[in-house]
Amino acid sequence: MSSNPDATVAILHSPIGVYSLVRVKVVALRNRVSQAIADSPIKFLATTALLGVVWVGLYLLFVAVFAFLKQSRMEAAIAIPMVFSFFFVAMLVMLTVSNAIIAYTSLFAVEEAVYLLSTPVPPRAYVWLKYIETLIFSSWSLILLGLPLMFAMARANSDAAGYYYLFFISFFVCFVPIPGAAGLVLAWLIARFLDRNVRRRLIITAAVLLAGGLVWTIQTVTTEDAASDQWLTTFLLRINFVQSVMLPSSWVVNGVEAAIESQTTLALSYLAVTIANAMFLSVVAVRVVSWKFMSAFDRALSSRGGERSSAASPAVGLAGKVFFYLPMGQRLIAAKDLRTFVRDPVQWTQLVVLFGLMALYLVNVPKLSGAKPLEGWGMVIPFLNYGALSFILATFTSRFVFPLVSLEGQQRWLVGMLPLTPWQILISKFAFAMTVSTFVAFSTTVLAVIMLKMPFEWAVLQVVVTVATCFGLCGFAVGIGARLPMFEQRNAARIANGFGGTVNLVVSVMLVLTMLSGMGAVGYHNRTRGFDESLDLSTLMIVGVMIVVALSGGVAALIIGSRYLRRAEI
């Protein structure tokens, strides 16, 4: 009988380690996969194939972009290392934040935590488990995005040796724990030392500072002498910080560059530095976080859903008014979704961080109107902006908008009681999604056209295309979300990662790629004309086709979704 003292001694002497915990997860994963294969092999194959399509599509896109950049030799020299450095700095920031968010929710806010921590699992083993899980969760999407980018880089540098690929993957894997460790500690600090009110004030302060800094930078940049041809130097100076030796991202950048140039020893030593740091930081982070972990856990559990409701906050109050144009029932649903969105930091922080990075990058882009040192370059930057923006939007719609209809299935009785047709319900979901995505996309694009000092006609074109993309993406997410729902699932992340979610992601990426090719065509067509000349007929026709594609795609998805819901009698 294990109640005797010996068993207790055994548990305390050799408590369950992280290996056993990870093994359970591996068994669960294996069950999940074999279940998916057994349940519907076609669905499983389709999902895998679709992911492959996304991956290859991204790879081809990046190859095309690099080829385009290479057309003018100087651009290749400047732009490729820059894209590279920027990519890894962006990864550093994004991974830190997304790790912090995921670590916070998975360390403190799940039933699993309550269960495991009531057993004699040592907090340190538990923290290791969550750390590993967080790393995998937060980096897999970047793997999907990062690998094609890096492979395209290798192709662009045709002299890269075959083992470059091996180097790159090792760098990538060894780099991820560094921001991961930082994110873990950040999550712990938030749970340990900040109570709700302090946290709220801190977020507001940070937002104000960010906005102030942005305005200031815009002013300084826009008041600079427009005719100056010094922009290249200024630009390079500005982004210099991204290449600082102390930043882990620059070890990776330097290492990968060394690998491209076949300097194996140098590349290896950079890899060694990265590995050593990753291991050291992981151990330190887990030790720090598991030290007095139970008291951080107590705080996190106790502060959940505190006393003060945020009903009075202006953002939430506004939610009721934003949708004034919808009839009452639909307005209620849209406003409810917007309120949920505003109250759930997990949803909006990622969006804010992505667009913050976008803005940071934009204010570093020189104005190009007066200066024309490089032909074709002028068209590239708006193209890249639009590309980054629409990928961010696609992430948002497939992660947060897609699950909305499925989640409503939980309250089937509630929505069933409202006198609304499926179509009306979808329209209110769509209105919510459009409001959020257009708000961010519109402000970012306006910022971009101001920074680039684009002529009015071109600015309007950029804004219109962006809004049309929003329309298409939101239509897809809502419509496909209704056509391929997962009503039994409560976890939004799981819904987004399921079959329907993958279909939606692929369709969204295809829309983005189509729109990007349109933008590319516009850029190519106008490569010798520049912004100074007004839009010609072919440009307008290309843009017209793009808009029709986006709008009709969105509407078609909504119609298909609502037809299905009507038949399914939700």
Place this chain on the structure above:
Amino acid sequence: MNQAIDIQSVHKHFGRKVAVHDLTLTIPRGELFAFLGPNGAGKTTTIKMICGLLHPQRGTIDVCGHRMGINGLAGKAKLAYVPDQPFLYDKLTGREFLLFVGEMYRVPAAEQKRIIGELTERLVMGDFLDKLTESYSHGMKQKVVLSAALMHDPEVLIIDEPMVGLDPRTVRVVKDLFRERIKLGRTVFMSTHTLGVAEAVADRIGILNHGRLVCLGTMDQLRAQAAAQHSLEDIFLDLTHPELQPGDGPGAETIPEETPRDKGDSHVVES
């Protein structure tokens, strides 16, 4: 010394909301204790503190002589906790989950097999134990979670709402399981709203209201105290009458004035 659970002057508040107010309660080994109280009385909070998941702002809790605090592993090794929202890994089968729990508590492999076999038979889990738990009904989940808690034959079994969603036959089996554990000298601490079960099996009953223990004793003692009422339901409704507790702050006085104080370990707690 020989107490299974020893709660001394424990106080817990969430922000300004007092959830548990100066609670002192000792459960001797070999007792089946039923913890009653209206919604939001503080039962789950108390249970989470016993399991070391929440820390009281004041007071101490010991389980089998081990202090539950920052490092409560020794105490945790002695107890098993079944939360009010049963937790299972979706993509594990019931059996895989039970084996995992057995490993966590270092139960020898042969022993694990024996216990799983025995519980499968008694709780009639044979049909579904090898299916993924995501396909279980609420009651099936309850059965597996309960079995998991029994895997290491815990000194103290702590259950939040054990009977919700179980069919009458299973309720009977669970009651029997509890009584058998008591015979073996183990302790069971359960929070419940099913007064009938509490009345039928509990050795002692405690009623919590607004974070205070308003009543504690055996069924007979409770009956003696509240001379007019005969059923536990009447006593419960009387002691937790909403009109007796204006507001939820700690200032609310909860004890009917005329309730006589009893000798022995039955008493009505005053603050």
